[in-house]
Amino acid sequence: MPEVRELVPRAADPSPGSSYYRRHIFFCLNQREGGQACCAAAGAQQAFDHCKQRVKELGLASPGQVRVNKAGCLDRCAAGPVAVVYPEAVWYSYVDLSDVDEIVESHLRDGRVVERLLTPAHLGR
Numbered sequence: 806m807p808e809v810r811e812l813v814p815r816a817a818d819p820s821p822g823s824s825y826y827r828r829h830i831f832f833c834l835n836q837r838e839g840g841q842a843c844c845a846a847a848g849a850q851q852a853f854d855h856c857k858q859r860v861k862e863l864g865l866a867s868p869g870q871v872r873v874n875k876a877g878c879l880d881r882c883a884a885g886p887v888a889v890v891y892p893e894a895v896w897y898s899y900v901d902l903s904d905v906d907e908i909v910e911s912h913l914r915d916g917r918v919v920e921r922l923l924t925p926a927h928l929g930r
């Protein structure tokens with residue numbers, strides 16, 4: 806029988822089509838021109854860096870757990886700064902780093918949505 810080489814490390818659920826990470830969080834880091842509202846102008850980079858650090862500190866940064874990713878404009882600038890968590894497709898509008906801590910500990914780690922930080926459904930660009 807030929808040797809089978811794994812191309813990627815196994816995640817928590819190794820079945821075909823399963824998610825490699827349990828959750829992704831995408832932070833919009835977009836900078837818009839001309840003084841338009843944007844996430845970059847509202848501290849998104851610092852929030853992203855803080856989230857990555859907290860996820861790492863909590864031992865969540867590995868396959869089968871959580872991945873923190875950068876994103877360009879998510880087209881919800883009026884609600885920014887925003888981040889979205891998948892696979893639940895839950896949008897957050899955060900204000901400060903303690904909000905990010907709550908998203909990490911409640912949603913990313915424990916699977917509980919942080920209701921008070923949900924992005925209002927009607928807010929887009």
Ligand code: FES
Nearest residue numbers: 833844879881882
């Ligand atoms: S600049 Fe962040 S959603 Fe558009």
